[in-house]
Amino acid sequence: MTSKSQVKTVCGYCGTGCGLILEVEDNKIVKIRGDKEAPVNKGQTCVKGAFAYQYVHAPERLNSPMIRKAGQLVKVSWQEAYDYISNRLSALKKDFGPDAISMFACARTTNESNYITQKFMRTVIGSNNIDGCNRT
Amino acid sequence: MGSNTTEAHPIIGNRIKKAAKGGLQIVVIDPRSIDMVKSAHKHLQINVGTDIALINAMIHVIIKEGLYDQGFIGKHTEDFDALQAKVARYTPEYSAELTGLSAEEIAEVARMYATSSKSMIAYTLGITEHHCGVNNVFDIANLALLTGQIGKKGSGIMPLRGQNNVQGAGDMGCLPNQLTGAVSLLNDDYRQRFEKAWNVEISQKVGDTQTRTFDKIETGEIKALYCIGENPLLADVHMNHTRTLLEKLDLLIVQDIFMTETAEMADVVLPAKSWGEVDGTYTNTDRRVQRVRTAIEAQPNVKEDWEILCDLSTLMGYPMSYQSSEGIWDEVRELAWEMYGGITYARLENEYGIHYPCPDESHPGTKILHERFHADKEAERRSSFVPVDFTPPLEKPDELYPFTLTTGRRYESYNTHTQTRHYAAGVKIKQTEETLDIHPVDAARLNINNGDLVKVSSRRGSLTVKTKITEQVVPGLVFMSFHWSEVPTNVLTLNEYDPISGTAEFKACAVKIETIA
Numbered sequence: 001m002t003s004k005s006q007v008k009t010v011c012g013y014c015g016t017g018c019g020l021i022l023e024v025e026d027n028k029i030v031k032i033r034g035d036k037e038a039p040v041n042k043g044q045t046c047v048k049g050a051f052a053y054q055y056v057h058a059p060e061r062l063n064s065p066m067i068r069k070a071g072q073l074v075k076v077s078w079q080e081a082y083d084y085i086s087n088r089l090s091a092l093k094k095d096f097g098p099d100a101i102s103m104f105a106c107a108r109t110t111n112e113s114n115y116i117t118q119k120f121m122r123t124v125i126g127s128n129n130i131d132g133c134n135r136t
Numbered sequence: 137m138g139s140n141t142t143e144a145h146p147i148i149g150n151r152i153k154k155a156a157k158g159g160l161q162i163v164v165i166d167p168r169s170i171d172m173v174k175s176a177h178k179h180l181q182i183n184v185g186t187d188i189a190l191i192n193a194m195i196h197v198i199i200k201e202g203l204y205d206q207g208f209i210g211k212h213t214e215d216f217d218a219l220q221a222k223v224a225r226y227t228p229e230y231s232a233e234l235t236g237l238s239a240e241e242i243a244e245v246a247r248m249y250a251t252s253s254k255s256m257i258a259y260t261l262g263i264t265e266h267h268c269g270v271n272n273v274f275d276i277a278n279l280a281l282l283t284g285q286i287g288k289k290g291s292g293i294m295p296l297r298g299q300n301n302v303q304g305a306g307d308m309g310c311l312p313n314q315l316t317g318a319v320s321l322l323n324d325d326y327r328q329r330f331e332k333a334w335n336v337e338i339s340q341k342v343g344d345t346q347t348r349t350f351d352k353i354e355t356g357e358i359k360a361l362y363c364i365g366e367n368p369l370l371a372d373v374h375m376n377h378t379r380t381l382l383e384k385l386d387l388l389i390v391q392d393i394f395m396t397e398t399a400e401m402a403d404v405v406l407p408a409k410s411w412g413e414v415d416g417t418y419t420n421t422d423r424r425v426q427r428v429r430t431a432i433e434a435q436p437n438v439k440e441d442w443e444i445l446c447d448l449s450t451l452m453g454y455p456m457s458y459q460s461s462e463g464i465w466d467e468v469r470e471l472a473w474e475m476y477g478g479i480t481y482a483r484l485e486n487e488y489g490i491h492y493p494c495p496d497e498s499h500p501g502t503k504i505l506h507e508r509f510h511a512d513k514e515a516e517r518r519s520s521f522v523p524v525d526f527t528p529p530l531e532k533p534d535e536l537y538p539f540t541l542t543t544g545r546r547y548e549s550y551n552t553h554t555q556t557r558h559y560a561a562g563v564k565i566k567q568t569e570e571t572l573d574i575h576p577v578d579a580a581r582l583n584i585n586n587g588d589l590v591k592v593s594s595r596r597g598s599l600t601v602k603t604k605i606t607e608q609v610v611p612g613l614v615f616m617s618f619h620w621s622e623v624p625t626n627v628l629t630l631n632e633y634d635p636i637s638g639t640a641e642f643k644a645c646a647v648k649i650e651t652i653a
Contacts, residue, residue, distance in 0.1 A: 007431040010418050012411035013550050015297030016147050017420025019488065022412070022431045029412060029431060039488055040420065046146035047548050047563070048556060053412070055558035056432070061393055062407035063437050073405060078439075078447075085404055086451045088387050092360050099341065102349045102358050105310035106365030106391075106441065107302035109408075110416030110428060112464040113441035114301070114308035115316060116456070117364060120445045121343075123336045124454045128312050128321060128343030129358070132305045135346055135639040136265075136371050 002026050008035060011049040012108060016040060018049055029053050089125070098126035105132045137187065137276070138262015138643075142171040143547040145260075145296050145421075152258075161252070163245050165190065166262060167542060168608045168615060180245060184542050184613065184644045185266055185529040186235040191275040192526065193231035194246035196223040198282060203250035208284035212509055215521045219278060222523030234526060250283045254290030260298065261544070265642040269634040271524040278521050287509035297421040298545075300411075304419030307475070307492075308468070312343030317472025333471055336454075346372075347638030353381045360387035364441060365408065367396040370552040373640040374596050374631035375624050391444060394554045397621055407438040414440055416461035417484070423502070424489040425479050529644035530632045537594060537646035539578075539614050541628060544643075549619035556619070570623035571604035572649070573615040579605045582649060591650045592616075597627030600652065614647065 004025050011018045019038020023031040032050050036043035055061075065081035066073040076084075092100055103125075105117045114132075121130045142149035153175045156162050162176040165187070173179045182190055198204050199220055209216050228239035235242070249255045257280065263272045276293055285291040297303050309316040315338075319326045322340060331338050344352060346368070352358040361382075372378050382388060382401050390402040393410045413434035419425050434440075439447075442464060446456040458464050462481050469476045478494040479501075490501040508515070533540050548565050550556045559565060572592055574584065584590060586605045591598055592614075601616065601623045609615050618625040630645040 005431075007429050008427075009412075009429045009431060010300070010420075010426045012300045012418075012428070013555075014145055015299055015302060015421035016145050017300070017418065017422075017424055017426055017489070018147055019426070024431050027432045037488065040424070041147045044147050044150060048550055049147075051560045051563045052548075052550070052556045052558065054560055055393075055555040056410050056412040058394075058558050060395070061410070061435055061438070062395060062399075062405065063435060064407060066402075066405040068403045073400075073402070078437075081404055081406060082447060082451055085389060085448060088403075089360060089362075090452060092386060096359055098339065099343075100357065100359040102344060102352075102361050104346060104349075104361065104363040104366050104368065105305050107299035107305045108365050108411070109301065109305075109441045110414055110461060111301065111304040111308050111419060111425070111468065112416040112461040113414075113445075114305045114310050115464055115468050116442040116445045116458075118309040118316070119334065119456070120449050122309075122330075122338050123334050123456075124449045124452050126336075126339055128339055128341060129349065130310050130343055131312055131346045131349070132302065132310045133299065133346070133366055133371070134302060134306055134311070135637055136368075136642070 011045075013048045013052070018045060020045065020049060028057055093125065099129060101125050101127055102129040103131075105130055107132045107134070137165040137257060137259040139258055139260040139296055140166070140168070140170045140172070140262075140544055141258070141296065144298065144545045146547065148296060161248065163248065167610070167613060170608065178241070178245060180235075180237055180241060181610065183234070183236040184540055185268075186526065187263060187272045188268065188275050188524055188526040189226065189231040189234035190237070190242060191279055192223045192226035193228050193242045194249065195219065195279060195282060196226045197228060197243045197246035198250045199223065201247070203247065204282045205284035208509070209282065212515050212518055213281050213521060214518045215523070219282070219521040219523045222525070226526075249279070249285070254288070255283070255285045256291055256294060258294040258296055260296045262643060264295075264637070264639050266639075266644065267530050267632050267634055267641045268524075268527050269639045270636040271527075274522040274524050278523070281519055281521060284509070287504065287506035289504060292504070292506070295421070300420070301418040303421060303423065304417070304425075307419055312345055316468060317475045330471060333467075345638035347633050347640070350378070350381055353384055356384075359385065360389070361385055362389040362391070363398060364391045365393070367398045367552040367554065369398040369401065370396070370621055370624060370626065371618065373626055373629040373642060375626040376597050377631060391441065393438075396552065396554055406444055408444065409434045409438050409440045413438070414461075417465060419492070420489075423491045423505075425476070425484065425492060426489040427481065427484045530641060531595075531630050531644065531646045533612065533646045537648045539612060539647050539649060541592070541594070541614050541616065541645050541647045542643050543616055543618055543625055543629065546617045546619060549617065551619070552621065553619040570601055570616060570620040570625065572601045573604050573606050573609050574649070575607060575609050575611045575613070576605050577611045578614075579603065582651060584649075584651060589652050591652055592628060592647050593650070594628040594630070594645050594647045596630070599623055599625070599627055614649070
């Protein structure tokens, strides 16, 4: 039996903010259409919004943390990656100060993730070295 | 101005075109003959990077002919005299020389803008991606203030933003000088509000922009970079230089959904959840906060961005934990209540989107900013004119590099194309690879046929690309996007920046074109 659902969301490409309805079958997006109730686009979509969604299911998606070992990126557990980052960032902060660390935030992720990103920089690291792609 | 709206913001483009059928007059100001020109009343095909010459001449005409809003200027602005003095030499004839336009068409557009009951300026990166990007924006603001075309429906200044949540990321405080709610971190009261809630002392040292970060990687002051969902190696100017800098880092952490060109250089790569798998809000180009919802169960072994950062934070001695995106949003609403206090998930469920500022739950949201300009009371604060001078692009064509290259986006692709490589089956894509868009006159002179491979070089690098002969560009001007890693356009672009914003001059550099035997 296939499971089908429809989910209302907002497009993840440009800044217009079009409302979309995603048709989902067996945990795969199978169709996207413009949401007629959306105040921004009133049902319209562009080619990217309607059709460029297969990346979500692409086999090339990253599926494991990786650490460079002997020149090569190799798959590791989340715990190993977390420990590595935590140790390295802490050591660099201790040796060179918090402003030796910088963060590029993501203009594609949610407000909620962005709030946490800057909170991480300003609390854990103790620096205001945070910027996004506003300038590109 | 400087917005290829139909390709970069297609739905906004549709709405503008529809309005044109209903009587809206459109003036396209762009060096290329873009699609919107077909719906436009007028096209000012200016030379690349001469926006200030044009705007100053428009201001000159508006002042000379008395078309400005004297009451508005007296009540709401400062430094009008300085503006008047600055534009004195920018006669339409003088600016016609600089811009490549005629004095008559400059004056005509100035009159149209000033005398219309409602005029609006929409712009994108064609304005900001110059060494004088901030001055370009100042001059647009000068024009709007001069004529009072701001703060009322159908007027104003509209920067069309390129990423789904670039507005929100900045508003949330992912900027080196601002906290959540877009308030300066040097504002003591506001900063203390966050210090109390977070139980830390926040550094009062303004941080570095991305541009400054690259400078400080070069000097060795910055040792570690944590990069989330961005591909600066391909997206930023002067790629060969960017690569050298990233190699110099002691620690490069990349958190993304694909193995981007930047991720391939990383010391640690973290797999994140994608759109479709995440839950939360985005803020669009007109300050509208809307819900993005989880549609599918995430791929195995990936985590949401905030979840990763909370895990790391806790491990590094500052415990952070949230049950849901809504829990985080409620913290945002509490701390930056002036902007978001009234925007609950429950309201977004019913109202679809709400424009901030929206301080409390009974507030309807703010569709039009700066309405104070037309309110029936004494002005509390005045807006200064900021007079600016025209400065030409930093690398002009010469004998060795005789063409100006300008860069931009194409309809079907998005930024560094990591996502738009994956279209649904059966979709016919017109532009499947990068091209050098060149005018027929130049192509004939260089003996190039449509589709020929050519070598394009600047002082910083070179690449091979197919040509597309098109009258979208003018003789002497060529165009490329930066979507395809196979043709990394940013090996050519110039690493010169606006001194205030740090934005690079993506829109103009000098190149030469050689045929390949």
